[in-house]
Amino acid sequence: MGWRKRVLVTGGAGFLGSHLCERLLREHYDVLCVDNFYTGSKVNIEHLLKDPYFELMRHDITFPLYVEVDEIYNLACPASPVHYQSDPVQTTKVCVHGSINMLGLAKRTRAKILQASTSEVYGDPEVHPQPESYRGNVNPLGPRACYDEGKRCAETLFFDYHRQHGVKIKVARIFNTYGPRMHPNDGRVVSNFILQALREKPITIYGDGLQTRSFCYVDDLVEGLVLLMNTDDEFTGPVNLGNPHEVTILELAETIRELTGSKSEIVFKPLPHDDPRRRCPDISLAKKVLGWEPRVPLREGLKKTIDYFDDCLRAEWCRWVI
Ligand code: NAD
Ligand code: UDP
Ligand code: UDP
Numbered sequence: 001m002g003w004r005k006r007v008l009v010t011g012g013a014g015f016l017g018s019h020l021c022e023r024l025l026r027e028h029y030d031v032l033c034v035d036n037f038y039t040g041s042k043v044n045i046e047h048l049l050k051d052p053y054f055e056l057m058r059h060d061i062t063f064p065l066y067v068e069v070d071e072i073y074n075l076a077c078p079a080s081p082v083h084y085q086s087d088p089v090q091t092t093k094v095c096v097h098g099s100i101n102m103l104g105l106a107k108r109t110r111a112k113i114l115q116a117s118t119s120e121v122y123g124d125p126e127v128h129p130q131p132e133s134y135r136g137n138v139n140p141l142g143p144r145a146c147y148d149e150g151k152r153c154a155e156t157l158f159f160d161y162h163r164q165h166g167v168k169i170k171v172a173r174i175f176n177t178y179g180p181r182m183h184p185n186d187g188r189v190v191s192n193f194i195l196q197a198l199r200e201k202p203i204t205i206y207g208d209g210l211q212t213r214s215f216c217y218v219d220d221l222v223e224g225l226v227l228l229m230n231t232d233d234e235f236t237g238p239v240n241l242g243n244p245h246e247v248t249i250l251e252l253a254e255t256i257r258e259l260t261g262s263k264s265e266i267v268f269k270p271l272p273h274d275d276p277r278r279r280c281p282d283i284s285l286a287k288k289v290l291g292w293e294p295r296v297p298l299r300e301g302l303k304k305t306i307d308y309f310d311d312c313l314r315a316e317w318c319r320w321v322i
Pocket of ligand 2: 107
């Protein structure tokens with residue numbers, strides 16, 4: 001048993017975090033997963049608990065944390081509008097106070113720290129696709145602001161700790177990601193449509209369905225995060241990680257209906273406030289610096305996600321959640 005790098009994953013019991021922990025264990029890291037189970041779940045990491053190099057700690061990162069680590073992936077934060085808007089003050093707190101604590105920890109331990117930022121820093125963009133240099137179009141007062149502005153402030157903190165204290169930082173701007181272990185009730189379009197289709201309920205399209213998103217499969221995204229963490233110290237990002245394949249919400253609904261073999265009808269509902277019209281990453285920087293691009297086609301990733309939700313619907317825990 002050789003020496004292993006100690007890595008802290010905040011939000012490790014969440015959707016992305018649980019896949020990241022799994023991946024890091026496979027690469028022989030010593031993984032400390034810190035989570036307060038706000039949106040994450042023990043079910044997501046249950047299969048990792050028997051690994052002696054996996055450790056789970058219940059903790060809220062808005063409070064200080066003293067541990068010894070070599071790398072930090074800071075993923076703790078509710079990610080879907082339903083979740084981040086249910087307690088908006090806590091959302092800003094986890095982005096700001098949580099980042100300050102994790103940056104303080106990185107400064108003390110000289111650990112490298114990666115921030116899970118988001119395409120939401122671009123707000124409702126006026127530029128397509130969005131390069132990292134685009135400064136965004138964010139409404140600081142709207143219902144999405146707690147998340148968008150929280151994540152923007154977190155990026156500011158990362159760059160200030162880097163300039164002022166020499167902390168080694170990496171900032172990933174993550175675009176819509178989907179896959180197994182997404183929350184069944186997070187109101188995201190992929191989980192909603194799959195569950196509606198599997199249960200033969202109407203598929204709810206908000207607005208006319210002509211708004212676009214680009215969906216990245218979770219394994220591709222995790223690969224991008226790990227590659228980013230392993231770049232030279234000079235490279236800080238921000239770097240977009242997402243799938244540039246843009247689809248309309250209507251196309252997504254039709255694809256999911258076809259893949260599930262469902263007879264669900266498609267119904268149209270009002271578009272939520274501040275809902276971005278288009279979103280698509282420009283991933284030239286990730287291609288150049290990380291040699292990364294998504295590999296999993298939408299239909300293939302959707303099939304795996306559909307299988308997951310199909311199993312979920314049969315599981316005891318899921319009945320409590322939906
Ligand atoms: P998630 O909700 O599944 O995971 C977030 C995890 O953080 C959960 O396990 C939750 O319990 C935990 N958490 C929340 N507040 C905490 C706190 N104060 N202390 C400790 N743990 C806390 O969401 P996800 O989709 O896995 O997102 C992970 C990260 O990636 C988030 O920072 C999110 O903003 C970012 N991101 C995700 C997407 C996406 O499409 N999934 C897109 C852009 C950015
Ligand atoms: N902090 C932490 N773990 C550490 C070191 C610091 O949680 O190992 C927290 C600490 O509570 C502080 C924050 O990180 O509030 C910022 O740390 P920094 O050293 O930048 O600030 P200071 O301690 O000088 O206020
Ligand atoms: N959406 C939809 N029906 C749903 C859930 C979402 O039409 O049941 C739409 C939503 O209005 C948005 C897009 O799908 O235009 C993506 O929504 P999601 O909440 O998944 O992600 P975000 O808006 O944060 O990109």
